[in-house]
Amino acid sequence: MASGTLLYAQSGGVTAVINATASAVIRTARAKRVRVLAARNGILGALREDLIDTSAEPAAAIRALAHTPGGAFGSCRYKLGALDADRPKYERLLEVLRAHDVRWFLYNGGNDSADTALKVSRLAAEFGYPLTCVGVPKTIDNDLAVTDACPGFGSAAKYTAVSVREAALDVAAMADTSTRVFIYEAMGRHAGWLAAAAGLAGQTPDEAPQVILLPERTFDEAAFLARVRQVVERVGWCVVVASEGIRDADGRFVAEAGGSDAFGHSQLGGVAAHLADRVKQALGFKVHWTLPDYLQRSARHIASATDWEQAQAVGAAAVEFALAGRNAVMPVIVRTTDAPYRWRIEAAPLARIANHEKSMPAGFIRRDGFGITGRARRYLEPLIRGEAPLPYGRDGLPKYVTLRNRTVPRRLPAWEG
Structure with a gap:
């Protein structure tokens, strides 16, 4: 020992x-x-x-x-x-x-x-x-340097791609008389890896997500609205995936919740709601949006x-x-x-x-800035492959464990920090 x-x-x-x-x-x-x-x-x-x-x-x-x-x-x-x-x-x-x-x-x-x-x-x-x-x-x-991928990313990426593909089927079914634009907000402060993973949900420009907004590219509202209009006119509906960390030409986060966390990072959240409001006001389309937040990183199923x-x-x-x-x-x-x-x-x-910090390589982002390239697909696809075994109970829910977490006796005075 x-x-x-x-x-x-x-x-x-x-x-x-x-x-x-x-x-x-x-x-x-x-x-x-x-x-x-x-x-x-x-x-x-x-x-x-x-x-x-x-x-x-x-x-x-x-x-x-x-x-x-x-x-x-x-x-x-x-x-x-x-x-x-x-x-x-x-x-x-x-x-x-x-x-x-x-x-x-x-x-x-x-x-x-x-x-x-x-x-x-x-x-x-x-x-x-x-x-x-x-x-x-x-x-x-997925923004750690040196490592090819970060544990935790592949599962969040799989959840994102699956969720976007399923939501797109819903939007396509309802677009004639209801929602025309659906906006999904993905985590990612400075690196757009998770939003990019949503691109695995579709194979062609007309398949969802038709628009992906990444922090590695400056957000241009006019170009964004024009692209959404074009997609709706061509396809009948549009799914947008937006990284929480997109910034405007002045370097400001498009949606900043205010304040900062213990690491000194600005607290983000609400970019999907902001974009939905702009699409509704500027284009007149009915819009739904979602903020998966913790669901992206907790979806063990x-x-x-x-x-x-x-x-x-x-x-x-x-x-x-x-x-x-x-x-x-x-x-x-x-x-x-x-x-x-x-x-x-x-x-x-x-x-x-x-x-x-590892950002998305330029070669992973489509020239128009609204999607991913074949190089990105070759990198991302293996990371979401396969299903990890998970036991389920008779109640139909996963069987997770709660540890006892017994503490050892303290040997020092209490910390006053």
């Missing part, structure tokens, strides 16, 4: 498969006789010394965790600043790790989490504390098999890397071929990932 404890924490918005990663982390560590603690509500749990003893969970519950959505140990949007600016918090974190003999720290999240893991590794080195820090990729936005497998693969690899002493790295997905789709896991330095 390796000497020491492994601490796992989840960060930011959860996904349909983040618990699959957690399950793989715990199962892999158990196979190597390593104790795993989980921080309740992410890095805040570590700072508060609110740590969950996963050894109290039976093996069956940990296996069931692999098909349960949400974040079993809780997550948080809480960003630690620079080492100098937030030094007391980093030192408190190190005190907690010392108190519980944590020698391996796995932080499951996006860009900000990779940055935090990197800073913790540097602080531990400064104090001479033997700690290996590994970032674990997760985000439905329609998870991608590819995504589910990759979520577990990065979790298992993270433990292997940590126990091998591969500090300040992240297990990333490397695509080796498109057809057949093949991939492998490699270690990438956190310094190449932290605070970097």
